[in-house]
Amino acid sequence: MMTALSLSAGRLGLDGTPSILLCSSVFPFRIPSDQWAHRLRRVRESGYRMVDLYVHWGFHEEVEGSIDLTSPERDLRRFLDLAAAEGLLVMARPGPYICSETDGGGLPWWLHGRGIAVRTMDPDYLEAVGRWYDAVMPVLAAAQTTRGGPVALVQIENELDFFDCPDPAAYQAWLAERTRGAGIEVPIIACAGQGDLHGASGDVEGVVPTVNLYPSDESTSFDAEARHYAEELSSRDLPLLVTETNRMHRTLRREILAGARLVAPYLQTSGFNHLLLPSAGNWGDPGNLMTHDYDFGGYIGPDGRRRPEYDEAVRLTRTLEAWGERLAAAAPVPLEQAGVQGIDAGGALALPGGGHVIGPAEVHGRDAEVRILPAAGTGHEAHALSARVPAGTCPFWALDVPLAPWGAQGTIRMATAELVAVHRGADGALALRFEGPADARVLLETPEGTLDLAGHGEAESGTVRVALAPVPEGVADPEPARRTPALEVAALPEPTAAAGTAVAGEAFRAVPSTEELGLRDGRLRADLRLPAGTRELLLRGAADVIRLIAGGEDRGVHVPHGAPVSLLPASGALDTSGAPDAADASGAADASDEVSGEVSIIAETWGRANFDDARRPALALGAGRGIGTAHAVVDAQDVTDTWRVRRLPDRRAGGADQAQEPLRPLGGWSSPRLGEDAVYVRELPLPAQGHALLRLHGLSRPVHVSIDGGPERRLAPGDPVLELGAAEDAGTTEDAGTTEDAGTPAGIGRGSGTSGGAAGAVEVAIRAPHVPDGFVRRAELLTALAPGVRGVRLLPREELTALIGAERERTSAAFPLTVPAGGALQVRLRSDRAPGAGVQLDLEGTDVQVTVVAGGRAVSRHVLGAPAVAGGDAGRSWIPASYLPSADPVVDLLVEPLDAGGGIFGGASWSDALS
Template sequence: MSSHVHAESVVRLTPESVDIDGESVILLCASLFYFRIPRELWKERMLQLKAMGYNCIDVYFPWNYHEPREGEWDFTGIRDAEAFLRIAAECGLWVVARPGPYICSEWDGGALPAYLLAKEPEIKLREYDPGFLEQVAKWYGVILPILRRHQAGEGGSVILVQLDNELDFYGCGDPEAYMSALRDMAVAHGIKVPLIACAGQGGIVQATGLAQGVIPTCNFYPDDRDPEFEAKVLHYRAALSDLGLPLMVTETNRNHYLLRRLLSAGAKLLGPYLQVSGTNFGFTNATNNWGRPLAFLASDYDFGGMISPEGHIRREGYEGRLLARLLQSYGPALAAAAVGPHRLWSGEGDMREVFGPFGLRLKGGGSLLFLSNGAEEARSFALRAQDGRSIPTAGTLTLTSRGSLILPVDVPLSLWGVDGKVIYATAELYWAKPQDGGTVLAFHQAADGGEIALDLCDVVEFEANAAAVILENDRFMIQRTGAETACIRFRLKGGRQLTVVISDRLKALYAESVSLNGELTVTEPDFREERLHDKGAGVSWKRSLAKQGEPAVQAQAVGETHDSRLEPLERLGVYRGFAWYEAKAAIPEGKEAAGVLVSKAGDVLSLYASGRYAGTFTPGGGTVYAPLENARAEPDRGGLPIRVRVEIWGHSNFDDIRLPGLRLHSKKGLESIIAVTGIRDITSNWRMSPAAEHSAGDAAAFQAEEAWHPVVGFGGWLSDDPYPDEIYSKTLTTSADVNRWTLHFQNLRGKARLFVNGIDAGLIHPCDPFVDVTPHVVPGETVHLTVRLQRMMGQSAGRVILYEGVSAADYVIRAGEEPELLASAGTEAAQDLQEPIQLPIAMDPGAVGWLHGVVGNSAAGKGWRVHVAGTGLKLTVFLNETIVGRLWLPGGAGRPVMTGGSSDSFYLPGPWLDRKEARLLIYLEAVDPQASGRLEALDFIPV
């Protein structure tokens, strides 16, 4: 496999190295996403990364962020990707560019524009599909020329370009053809640096198709203490080596303990995902399968990486700097190191949950031994070589809980301009730099002590502080004698000096410099995240209220129809934000609506009938039933008035079959509303027959009318088969005065297929167990239901409910994004702005309204982190014209799993508060039908 796509590429890949401009480098690469960080802070974040030793960033380019509507491109302000790449080059950071078309990244639709979902004929996403590739070509035609202008060798620092993302999670029908098509587009647009494609679950073939010129990389997200992790990584390293390629890990966990384990297995690119956290501004959040299974991604995008969304460097940042200094100390010798052989050394002593030793052979001679402790307790042991050598020569070395050590063996000191070698050390070398007049080698060891053996033949004299030095035949054995930092200064022939420093790990972690005289300058950072609180930050709040369920005043009309079945919002040109549905249901005379059934609905539905709030739901693209009380038709208004407020939280960034809304191609809005006038529990009295007694055709037509077939509850037959396969059948008569029938298989587990009057109505989905049987039913006549049920013994068959009702019709649909919401806030404020209020405030269930305030900057000019205390409320927070937070506070059965960051706080960036008074608007929705929504406090914490 070719390791690059053009002979002029300055990036060369070999089994043992990544070479840039002829020099081998290990890429320590942090995710840094321009679209989640204010433009004014891009350079600050890059310089923070540089200060922590990182030499590379990876960055996605979200297609739908730059093309919010088809044909409308935006590369201004925070979307100025070209400026971002220019700043990266100025800061001396290499760039792994990831233009998709699909990026995942917990971003709305994985960055695939929602207008693709409205195309007819339907486009097959992420496939070798002409319709999809035609659209991708337009995106690539815009973004790839930007990447070309900023690639290495042409004045920029882009060294790798990734095509798509983790395709092996998706099940692409022809990955080779698809990836080849993307490759051809990249080459046609002048991309000369290597093209890569990452495997998300180890499916190299499924992720890349092994397409010529597409370099496989790996994403690993293990348990950091998985005892078999190195073995897995070494497997992929060997497989890629056979292709003439290095192991590059484009995504992994953020813990540098794990990065050290990856390094020990020969990884040349270490890519912890999201080391720099951020914010999903606007309506860019995603939904995905990180919940039960549905989850909503918070606006705060923070997995605990080493730099917080506000720009605070966390403790892990200094672990990164320590590792980076080690990489820099060994330089190209480590960057081009080969793995193993690992069996040359073994451990003796308490090696429980100790991983290693694993070895890397440095280019030019010598080795590094890697040891990681996965235990919660320290471990003490010795290392023994096959040739009889021992480290240490006597006694043991100690590895702290969750600790890691990288130990030099037979490493030539010529790497740092000194004759001789490091024979071995029980301490980790993290600082090795030639300076004017000599060289400094700084080691750290977590426990007291530390033993270093040096082979030096040009020593004139030496002096030692806090260390014992034993000299024998030009071999210097150095031992730190206590907890104090040890310093040994060797004066060499020619007047140069070699200084060896041994300190504890904490000093090494926070060392700013090590001088030739052995002095460590140590500055321990202040990690206190809880700074002085300001309960109000001087904000004077006013409140305006809107009428329950009514659309925002400035919402735009997007659809009006008499049909009972609706198009998804994407086909109405609505790709994000809110939509408001108004409809009427003609209830048969003498009946009431017991509830409302809403089908194919997502993401957030707040339902009102006859002006009364019925609840807020998150059905995940499926069907939801909402019971009603005292919901009567209003003949003078054409029936039962129904309103639904729908919010698109975000299109799924993943593809999961467990819920309709978790499919990558899933659409938003709702398909139909049914006013339910009758609810029948039909769980009892089904005829049962073993499926083995019937052919497939017989099973479909089986009505179990023979008297000898047992009559039992649905799924109630007790079998001695641990995997029963049974057919259940029932006949019933439908109501004559309704027009919709839906079956609900509550709490069904197992595999079930429904037949209605002998016609296959499809599989019953356990996570969305509603089946609309209307097409197979004649009002007032009998209907035959047959279910083939396959499950493990003990799995629930649940209950079977039949909902009968009438379709709502005469729909009017309106929609709005940020501008419409803000305009409505202004209109409502002009009509109903109350006097200044104090928190806490309470809102009736289903109520909506606005909080209006102005806020200044924090004293340091870096903005605020605002923590929200309350229950039963959903908040959409605007700072001036930008949504900075979408929050859903605890309370109410409809609240989904919130994940990906803080669900009860938002960040107000300092650069966006440079006005004398910035407008802060909060759209409030009371979403718990059982209790009032309460906003207790807004706690402003200065950044």
């Protein structure tokens, strides 16, 4: 399917013809391989001409050094061949980083927890990337359009401007050179996630910058923003390529009107995380978990069902095809410049040869009246014509458009319906077909006279015929009815206690990360012995779903993403602010009140961070998973007061040289100069045994801390604990020597140890902006010992899946089900699906986690109630038809409580999935 794609100022050419491409994301790692052809066919039938293909490095290299591009679910060449068979072009995006709300952003799981600076020039990282590129790029090169295949664009990296890359030019140049060296001849692109073209592409020669645009669909300033990027890129002799954006076609129309030549709505074809993990965190709330249901409401649902937005795609692509290269070569202008008044969103395109396509966008949810000023000489110049823009639409109307490029005389003076077809009749007459509502109008002038068609019908003037028809009904698939399945229930103990592999006993001084133990996906259970006098257990760096059991009592589940988790004697597992409520309210806990001597911590990997979020340590790209570092706190001192104010937030120069340093509470200096930095200094003792930690209760904003004049480290509200060190290594601890630019949080997977020797001290300096109410409630100096490790047990996902699906004695039951603390339920559902259909399972509950297994395969996991989730429907599980055996198809669920008091599994309902 030889198709040459060329780029120039404001133009995208296909075999030399100016073109506009609509591109739907289709991700084979989220769709069973037996359905790839179906999804690609649906995309082609919508009128889209390109697919956006992420190639997920971590999915193809699950075992380090072994890259699989040929097994059935990973057969990249087959997917490309299927796209070519449908006549679809491909925008291939092999990373190395892809984001996509997936495990590690596409970086392999084994790359995490090693302290490697990912997405930089780190030699260890580049060595791994080079191996990936050497495998994947030749497959893409063989399928390029220059060699008869579908691959028309290749993207390196993804939204690098969101990441703090120290040298984007060097990094992108390295990737581009490796890409070209592997035989890639088509344009190489690099997308900007927040408009920083240099930060995304490094302005490397031969790397085309593109833009990802995610506006509010109701924005009235978005049109000007999009035109800004079109103008900037045109000045670089390039078109505006929008490589990711929203799904709503009203917004896509506005981007085309702003000059975009490629528009690629992200996740227009939805999917599901059957074969890989979703990410942990992203999208504003650092405490969330991404759902296994990967669906942002695109025009094709996860099971292949066409939604109403699919009909909007068909209507837009028919209009684009009718206008053809005239629209693709047009220049964007504001609506007012094109003669449209009375609406605050939308745009227009000035057509070559004269006239405009105008696109008034109604974004407020109510019909709008606009005034349109046709050109002089129409008899209407004395007054504006009026037209109605239906609520929620952005129609493409014609204004003063000459018919000459279509080989006829005359002008479409105004059409408030969409042009959907242009052709020559058997008699040589020009036939124009429009579609629109009943109050639409087409005003046409020809040498033979004026044609004014108001409402649906047909008319002709000389050799021009016009038809104005209603918008046809769509093809969206109806949603099936839900049914309630029969269920059987069996009680189970906590799974990690009953199964799994013991990997160590006393051999570990501290518990390694799951990556260090070779656990890609599953659960780790660490049984700890706390030293005498422990008044609090403090976890730092724990991720993702953490369950605490103290003295045999379930203390509930937390999702800290590496932020501190505190366990006190009586109040159980507390929040992840690092400041336990009981101690914060009354000072240090009573020394006679101790935590139970034996504690178990269960860490389940939900997914690794896909986005660098400095608010939580484990949301750093490359951060590992597991229980993190456990501290047995044996003493706590209030150190809020008597800090020396070394630099005052006022107008005096040379504040650092002041002879006298006032003593104030931490953050307690008053000044009218809001936002100016102050520096607070205090000498803090180190213990004779164990480690010292500084905890800032109620930290409200990031501050910068240095120890003994060393490098500053950023301390964030989500992680307000800093390890100061022990007497023997004062000033040289991991935390003290780590700059804020470090990619892996200090302390994750490392033990605090126990050290003796003479007590020492460190000088702690905290730099923070002055705010009237202070930035911290209380400062606390903790003395912590390392707990003993009694044992570590691993339960890989495959073993948990087998445990869930095992045969056992069950009894009939009905919803709702009470799930007791410290236990679990196996719930078996029997499917009454239609022949050949899959199943959509909708789950309801409060404070429960549900793991779904079908046909011996792990399907999905769900948290219902707290904690927060994002990305799709938290309670929806799609079970493809191929996952269900034809004889006696059943679905097994493991239902576990999230709260220390248990949970409620409220219900499950079936509906037939399309596939």
